[in-house]
Amino acid sequence: MAAYRKELTAKCQGEWLQEELEARRQRGESTGIMAHASAMKTVMGRMKVRCWCALCGAGFLVWVG
Secondary structure (H helix, E strand, C coil): HHHHHHHHHHHHHHHHHHHHHHHHEEEEEECCCCHHHHHHHHHHHHHHHEEEEHHHHHHHHCCCC
């Protein structure tokens, strides 16, 4: 799990962040410092979901509800 998290962190800080900023540029939105912070928040949410899904899929967590 630690190796998977390390891989996701690398993607989060590089590839995914650039994708999110490019998507904002294409939509005509700002890409300044506040937009960068917002994009990072979006990317971290994406990482959180991936980690959660990996834990559930590996049998570490069981969804009850």
